[in-house]
Amino acid sequence: MNSLHFTAESSSNGMVQRDFAVGEVPGVLWSPAPGADRAPLILLAHDGGKHKKHPAMTGRAHRLVTGCGFHVAVIDAPGHGDRPRTARDEREKLALAGARAAGEPVGPIVLRHNAHVAELVVPEWQATLDALQELPEIGTDGQVGFFGVRMGTAIGVPLVAVEPRITAAVFGLHWPDDLAEKAKQITIPIEFAMQWDDEHIPREAGLALFDAFASKEKTLHANAGKQGELPRFEADSAVHFFARHFGRAVTLPA
């Protein structure tokens, strides 16, 4: 088993940021002030083309850490952030840009890319979780959640389907194609976000993926607007969701 090496540490805005590596995989762990009690860990997954410290990640992490006292970890997915790009990654990037420029549907390219990344990164997430749980402030018996939309959902659904340590998850903004069969194996509480007027994912497709989860407790949040208009308050909603399931109080700014 690869253990975790911290490579940098800083502190700002009420949270401690520690860069780490587990084998070849670079990640970042955000935590409450040192010396805080053991706390649940939320695994965040970044979107396709983004990276572990993208503002969407730091923003969500800040609300989870300062609002609830959680630990939050993100790793760079293969071909993203500080990790090398393969010839395949470059081809897919060009294919996506070409489809966008030509006004053609991007769905097939995004789906193919997301499935490929998910296959590579699921075992990396499991190894990262093994290593993170060796830290005394997280622990092997601590609560673990997962939060990722778009490519983060393409990664999270197969991860949660095989990973019993994750007991609550927030997903969203994805097609059911590669994921519905795995979603049927998932029974933990989930919250699922979709955009009612998504220009890429048909409404019926978003509803079908939500429907596929076998979870007794599952909540769909559908907001008016296109895919890029997912409201920021859904990040707060995710904080409340994890707080509810992990028995934590929430202190968020108005």
Place this chain on the structure above:
Amino acid sequence: MNSLHFTAESSSNGMVQRDFAVGEVPGVLWSPAPGADRAPLILLAHDGGKHKKHPAMTGRAHRLVTGCGFHVAVIDAPGHGDRPRTARDEREKLALAGARAAGEPVGPIVLRHNAHVAELVVPEWQATLDALQELPEIGTDGQVGFFGVRMGTAIGVPLVAVEPRITAAVFGLHWPDDLAEKAKQITIPIEFAMQWDDEHIPREAGLALFDAFASKEKTLHANAGKQGELPRFEADSAVHFFARHFGRAVTLPA
């Protein structure tokens, strides 16, 4: 115009409860401690067969008053609570009990009853709002929200469609039949709750009513489970929704 008469006052659990009457309509106003600043008013509507002080009303009021400092008002709908029942009310009650006992669909009876009550109570709600706004702690230029599911939605949709003073609303658990045309006239922010496995309202019917609202900002919350299993955390979600739109901080227990 009928003015408002207070008929009783008490205080417990951090809120002041004042019974009132506007003409023949009895209501209750829950408020923060006396002397608090002017605050937004949330109009709550009770469900069919229930009344203004049903636990679902007092529970929601308590979270809105103590969590956000709002005023909350409920009136007894015609034929409910402290108001007289007509021969029609008694017939509908028997029809509903008969359908339930025979295992027949209750939808047509509920729809007919809700539409009748709504027609009577919408002008009563407007007169009540007129009278409540005469109170200095509410004021004629204060913010006003509406919160009601089931029969509360059958009342709230036509009320909000004609009442520009209401600028944010939480609805849910209803068929589109009598309401979709009025929902198309509504443009204020809404949150809409439905149950994914509702045994009375088909999934497509719930989705169709949500779809009908013309609001640029609208959020659907669909939870797994039957109609009676609407999760309690949706009441908290409504508090956060009103707090967001009325610029208030929220302090809720974990």
